[in-house]
Amino acid sequence: MRLLNRTAGRLSRHRRGPLAGLVVLLLGLVISGSLYTAFSPAQADSQPSETDQVAQGKELFLASCSFCHGQNGEGVPTVREGYQLGPSLVGVGAAAVDFQVGTGRMPMVQPGQQAPRKPPVFSDEETAALAAYVASLGPGPAIPNESDYSIEGLSEEEREEAISRGGQIFLTNCTACHNFNGAGGAMPRGGYAPSLHGVEGKYIFEALLTGPQQMPNFSNGNLSPEEKRDVIAYLDSLEDNAEYAGFTLGGLGPVSEGLFAWLLGIGGLVGAAVWIASHTTRTKKSKVNP
Amino acid sequence: MSVDTSKVATSNRTDAATAKKPGPAGSLATWADDRLGLATAMKKNLRKVFPDHWSFMLGEIALWSFVVLLLTGVFLTLWFNPSMGHITYEGSYDQLRGVGMSESMASTLHISFDVRGGLLMRQMHHWAAAIFIASMMVHLLRVAFTGAYRKPRELNWVIGCILLLLGTLEGFTGYSLPDDLLSGTGVRAADGFLKATPVVGTYMSFLLFGGEFPGESIIPRLYIIHVLLIPGILLALIAAHMLLLVYHKHTQWPGPGRTEQNVVGYPMLPVYAAKAGGFFFMVFGVIALMGGLMSINPVWKFGPYDPTKVTAGSQPDWYMGWPDGLLRIMPSHMESVIFGYTISWNVLIPILLVPPLMLVILMLLPFIEGWITGDKRDHHLLQRPRNAPTRTAVMVALMTFYGLAWAAGGNDIIAIKLHLSINQITYFMRIAIFLGPLLAFWITRRWCISLQRHDNEKLLHGYETGIITRSPEGQYAERHLPISETAAYTLTARERDEIHAVGGDTDAAGVAAPNSRSEKLRARLSSWMYRHNVQKPTRAELEEAHHHAEHEAELQSGLDHPADGHQFDDHRLRDTDEVPLRDH
Numbered sequence: 001m002r003l004l005n006r007t008a009g010r011l012s013r014h015r016r017g018p019l020a021g022l023v024v025l026l027l028g029l030v031i032s033g034s035l036y037t038a039f040s041p042a043q044a045d046s047q048p049s050e051t052d053q054v055a056q057g058k059e060l061f062l063a064s065c066s067f068c069h070g071q072n073g074e075g076v077p078t079v080r081e082g083y084q085l086g087p088s089l090v091g092v093g094a095a096a097v098d099f100q101v102g103t104g105r106m107p108m109v110q111p112g113q114q115a116p117r118k119p120p121v122f123s124d125e126e127t128a129a130l131a132a133y134v135a136s137l138g139p140g141p142a143i144p145n146e147s148d149y150s151i152e153g154l155s156e157e158e159r160e161e162a163i164s165r166g167g168q169i170f171l172t173n174c175t176a177c178h179n180f181n182g183a184g185g186a187m188p189r190g191g192y193a194p195s196l197h198g199v200e201g202k203y204i205f206e207a208l209l210t211g212p213q214q215m216p217n218f219s220n221g222n223l224s225p226e227e228k229r230d231v232i233a234y235l236d237s238l239e240d241n242a243e244y245a246g247f248t249l250g251g252l253g254p255v256s257e258g259l260f261a262w263l264l265g266i267g268g269l270v271g272a273a274v275w276i277a278s279h280t281t282r283t284k285k286s287k288v289n290p
Numbered sequence: 291m292s293v294d295t296s297k298v299a300t301s302n303r304t305d306a307a308t309a310k311k312p313g314p315a316g317s318l319a320t321w322a323d324d325r326l327g328l329a330t331a332m333k334k335n336l337r338k339v340f341p342d343h344w345s346f347m348l349g350e351i352a353l354w355s356f357v358v359l360l361l362t363g364v365f366l367t368l369w370f371n372p373s374m375g376h377i378t379y380e381g382s383y384d385q386l387r388g389v390g391m392s393e394s395m396a397s398t399l400h401i402s403f404d405v406r407g408g409l410l411m412r413q414m415h416h417w418a419a420a421i422f423i424a425s426m427m428v429h430l431l432r433v434a435f436t437g438a439y440r441k442p443r444e445l446n447w448v449i450g451c452i453l454l455l456l457g458t459l460e461g462f463t464g465y466s467l468p469d470d471l472l473s474g475t476g477v478r479a480a481d482g483f484l485k486a487t488p489v490v491g492t493y494m495s496f497l498l499f500g501g502e503f504p505g506e507s508i509i510p511r512l513y514i515i516h517v518l519l520i521p522g523i524l525l526a527l528i529a530a531h532m533l534l535l536v537y538h539k540h541t542q543w544p545g546p547g548r549t550e551q552n553v554v555g556y557p558m559l560p561v562y563a564a565k566a567g568g569f570f571f572m573v574f575g576v577i578a579l580m581g582g583l584m585s586i587n588p589v590w591k592f593g594p595y596d597p598t599k600v601t602a603g604s605q606p607d608w609y610m611g612w613p614d615g616l617l618r619i620m621p622s623h624m625e626s627v628i629f630g631y632t633i634s635w636n637v638l639i640p641i642l643l644v645p646p647l648m649l650v651i652l653m654l655l656p657f658i659e660g661w662i663t664g665d666k667r668d669h670h671l672l673q674r675p676r677n678a679p680t681r682t683a684v685m686v687a688l689m690t691f692y693g694l695a696w697a698a699g700g701n702d703i704i705a706i707k708l709h710l711s712i713n714q715i716t717y718f719m720r721i722a723i724f725l726g727p728l729l730a731f732w733i734t735r736r737w738c739i740s741l742q743r744h745d746n747e748k749l750l751h752g753y754e755t756g757i758i759t760r761s762p763e764g765q766y767a768e769r770h771l772p773i774s775e776t777a778a779y780t781l782t783a784r785e786r787d788e789i790h791a792v793g794g795d796t797d798a799a800g801v802a803a804p805n806s807r808s809e810k811l812r813a814r815l816s817s818w819m820y821r822h823n824v825q826k827p828t829r830a831e832l833e834e835a836h837h838h839a840e841h842e843a844e845l846q847s848g849l850d851h852p853a854d855g856h857q858f859d860d861h862r863l864r865d866t867d868e869v870p871l872r873d874h
Contacts, residue, residue, distance in 0.1 A: 190710065258608025
């Protein structure tokens, strides 16, 4: 009992400490979160059936997408001929929805040259429902399975081959816009090929399959699923490898290198010259007062 | 028997001075001098005096980075194989194993991944190249802005410009050697530039490549140009550049005790040998750090060159960026067809006409200036940029042109990093490349002139002390105090600009004066150059101003003013000592 009192006394000494409020808040959050997880109904049992999913997707679609894409996903043309508020989604398939919504590009915050990547608005479940609904509008590419874009199942030798083959496919088809390092590049009129760093394999596969925004469509007849997988394997290998040469300076090529040569190189050396010139000779060891 | 030295010399020593036994260094020097006879030459040159200013050390950065280039370059040649022979890569870099490439690419990868220290040396070599050319440009700007290119140094200026050109070509040939995707794209572009030359374009291209692009001989040819031809010329011209520097002696800033006839500074040994030697290690150290920490030209990510591939961000190294920028903003439809032959103005103008023209303008600058001023005297005292407003403004206009073209060369990177449209950047640059230099010229010249006015203010009315006094009537005024004599000397150590006056078209007998047209042009240019400049005050004006200041001080001396204005600055301390050039 005495021991307990002492412990409580030690703790209570901190009760007015600067961090006390934060600790109590964190404790409260952790406890309520764990209690909720323990008592909430299990998710696995409540997987909706396909028709339910489509129905849920349609509701979400009407609320969040139909303003631009039309009530039935038929697209909304604008007054200017050839332009549209949103394209028709008939036949774009579940893969397109999974890519656009899963990476946060859709729904767009505002009209613009290009929908930027941002934190997704919808949960995985809602995204799946939207995808199911749009897929029901017309046949299109489905969301790929993990085995489609992963080289996990291959032997060591096959993996190496896949990576070097993927590198060559990447350099032939992708670097012209996305840059040799996957750092991204400029497209006409404010568009851009986004950076591929940290993009999940699934989304790269879907982007190749569906050709979002300004990107061309690399259909399975053009680049086979294995070739798409190899490109993803190459990009993953670049990210897994150490940067052999030091800081990549953005991986943007000679422009950023020139910037650093001037700022750090010449800037530093001119600084050194100023330093040398300001330290002139003296004949005594002790510092002479100016 | 001892000699009584008091009869022959007055000395505080009691015995005769005898030569000390020479130390080991002295003996070695004597040994060498007996055989090489260097003492006479060294005696003079070891005591050679250099003036001390940071801006005089900018050219040294170029020199030392060139030394780093030679050292690292030799290392690289030990493993580099300049061959376009086709092989399959089997080295350490996983992602390219099994890929077909040229031997030069494979040996570059070998240097990068399988030679100990190879990647460091490659990166140091590349960074040193970038810094070499950058420091040449910074040095060039210093020389131009201070008027150091005036007589007798015009030819050394020309040599410097050729060094800049050769450095650029050397950089380009080196950049092309690894035969990676980026360099191959650059060589392809160079091939296009050659072919854009009217009439002889295709002949030149076939000559350079030994047939149709790419052929099998371009890499070996560029290699021999890169490691032998251009470095040889560079070395010879650097030697000439430095011999002329020694012959002309270094320029110096004006100041008390500094004239056109002397050089005030420290001797080569021990001061400048230590400073320059130390600077070499600093340059080496900065380049080594950059080479060790910062990636440059990661050829393994580019992969081998293949004409069917290209990457976003395909730019040349920075020093070739400005012609690339001109090419990027050139309207692409400018072509004319003459007798069935296409003249590609869209390549011809930005690549084959403007850059050589700019180089020629640069080389001619001292000659043009010398012709306009008609100044045939030697100049060893530098001018502050503000005291030559037109020259300074011309240089800033040229810099602006260069900078805009340079920025246009990175238009895609600017677009993605600043979230702009590449098209809008291009349209902006098309106009800015003409208006920008004019605007920069005007702003700079007015700026210089107002700085000149400020100098005159200081000479005539003193500097602003920051002491505000209130008169009995309630009027507030800031107290000005005279600047030190040293500072005043330095500010006035410049000449008055004289506008060249034209004699008249005809002489008294009615005969047209020779060169009257060019004389008139010269007079007009001279007026354009000098008309707006502010000249330093005359002796009478200075005396009048000082008289006025003394009168003021006298009036105030009787008042109860404990503050003379020096309480809050350190001028009282410094007035006794030598005051640096741009103090207050």
